[in-house]
């Protein structure tokens with residue numbers, strides 16, 4: 026059995042953490058070949074070759090593959106699919122865009138957000154915002170899977186796989202990229218950070234979100250937010266944690282002014298230690314918190330930042 | 334331009350789901366069911382396109398059990414013009430996989446010839462996030478997923494997408510499939526007069542067999558379990574105690 030793994034490549038660079046976690050999740054399924062696709066992807070291919078457990082790297086460079094537009098990327102994967110029993114990727118927004126398209130072109134079902142590998146046909150995945158875990162067995166000849174990265178450790182480095190160039194089937198001409206709006210940040214990335222500090226509606230304004238950011242910076246943490254905070258314009262969309270945002274499982278998750286709706290819990294309840302700061306002692310977030318502090322966040326958070 | 338909106342009947346997002354004691358799935362008998370929240374947003378967007386004069390007709394379609402009629406009536410009450418129900422299951426516990434749903438939708442698209450399909454980005458029951466992308470693949474159309482902004486410009490749609498790094502804007506050729514994210518709009522509530530009017534709007538009923546689509550699942554559910562529950566910890570008295578506890582754990 027052999028696995029084709031679509032690496033997460035952004036603007037020519039490999040997202041090592043997400044890719045290495047998917048490699049680790051996939052390696053029990055067979056020899057792992059990593060595919061790096063993009064307008065430029067050679068450098069990403071070099072990095073992927075060093076991940077432990079990778080047996081081969083394919084690099085596909087073509088302007089049509091830039092910005093990971095789904096149509097061209099899916100066509101490329103389908104052109105390579107013949108040799109593989111499993112086609113997998115980390116469950117990033119890019120892969121969630123591409124992989125179901127690949128599956129339908131191969132006339133197979135997709136398995137999204139897989140959190141456990143039972144055997145080559147059988148997998149675990151959360152449903153209902155993580156309120157149930159389903160074990161499913163696929164009857165399809167090929168399995169198309171995205172792995173939820175927060176539940177797998179990253180494979181180490183030290184490999185030296187061979188790198189080979191492959192050609193792309195060309196531009197289907199269905200879509201074109203216009204622009205990206207990406208906020209540059211020196212903070213760790215939300216999905217791989219060891220500590221995450223998140224703010225909710227209770228924070229009250231974009232201005233006051235600075236006290237959340239100050240605590241995060243003191244801890245060397247990433248900043249997260251509830252949907253209510255993002256909807257209200259306090260925080261950008263890529264900070265959203267939850268069922269429809271990012272799923273995180275850091276060593277420490279600090280939830281400030283967040284009530285603890287199931288859709289939010291879906292994105293953070295596997296964190297090792299959860300701290301909640303909320304002025305309402307009845308807030309459901311306290312039911313999952315290891316340490317709860319019933320307090321006004323405008324007092325408690327600056328005090329915490331100072332005393333740490 | 335005609336807009337097709339697939340809507341799914343799912344457990345209401347406020348209901349606490351219970352896994353059946355025998356591990357055979359989630360208990361869906363006698364629980365409140367509603368339209369998938371993402372699909373409400375898709376219906377709203379389609380109606381706004383019609384109000385703006387960009388769309389000529391909004392057709393809602395649902396695939397599942399007969400009770401999905403109620404979901405379609407909700408779409409009609411919001412402002413959709415007509416609805417198609419494709420009955421593909423008898424038991425409320427039987428869900429139809431995205432691949433089969435996409436195959437049926439592809440046939441509906443062939444018959445209806447919409448210029449745009451607006452679907453939800455994911456259904457909150459199975460969280461698969463797949464149907465729109467699969468439909469797009471089967472039709473060979475362009476796709477724009479996770480939309481937080483949509484503009485129709487001539488024969489293209491300009492879509493801003495919510496992605497891991499922030500926002501991405503792409504331009505896709507129509508006909509296209511767009512799947513919608515939560516921040517695209519705030520769906521309206523149906524007014525009582527509109528709910529009454531909706532009862533008279535046309536609702537066609539078909540079956541999966543009418544479209545010649547085999548809906549047998551590719552994935553066999555081996556079991557369904559509750560995740561390990563998290564134990565509530567302790568309430569600390571003040572910030573100093575919190576700092577001490579975190580130091581004790583060695584994480585700060």
Ligand SMILES: Cc1cc2nc3c(=O)[nH]c(=O)nc-3n(C[C@H](O)[C@H](O)[C@H](O)COP(=O)(O)OP(=O)(O)OC[C@H]3O[C@@H](n4cnc5c(N)ncnc54)[C@H](O)[C@@H]3O)c2cc1C
Nearest residue numbers: 225226227251252253267268269270282283284289304322
């Ligand atoms: C389909 C769907 C998907 C969703 N996906 C997500 C998702 O991915 N992520 C997500 O987060 N939500 C999601 N939601 C929304 C979710 O249901 C909640 O509405 C949301 O999480 C609430 O955010 P919040 O806790 O910040 O706000 P609220 O529930 O309003 O809570 C604010 C909290 O702040 C506290 N507070 C206020 N002032 C202070 C103060 N001065 N000091 C201390 N505490 C204070 C209050 O006591 C309260 O507990 C989704 C909903 C739906 C329907």
Ligand SMILES: Cc1cc2nc3c(=O)[nH]c(=O)nc-3n(C[C@H](O)[C@H](O)[C@H](O)COP(=O)(O)OP(=O)(O)OC[C@H]3O[C@@H](n4cnc5c(N)ncnc54)[C@H](O)[C@@H]3O)c2cc1C
Nearest residue numbers: 339396429430452453455456459460461462463464550552
């Ligand atoms: C109780 C239960 C029992 C199950 N039993 C089985 C089983 O026996 N065998 C099995 O193989 N699988 C079973 N499943 C799993 C199920 O078939 C699929 O995994 C599931 O359909 C995934 O799709 P989704 O709703 O998450 O689709 P998504 O791709 O997340 O949905 C995205 C969008 O597609 C559109 N859409 C999706 N479905 C429909 C629809 N029916 N009508 C109209 N539009 C739609 C909507 O616009 C929606 O927002 C079961 C699931 C449950 C909850």
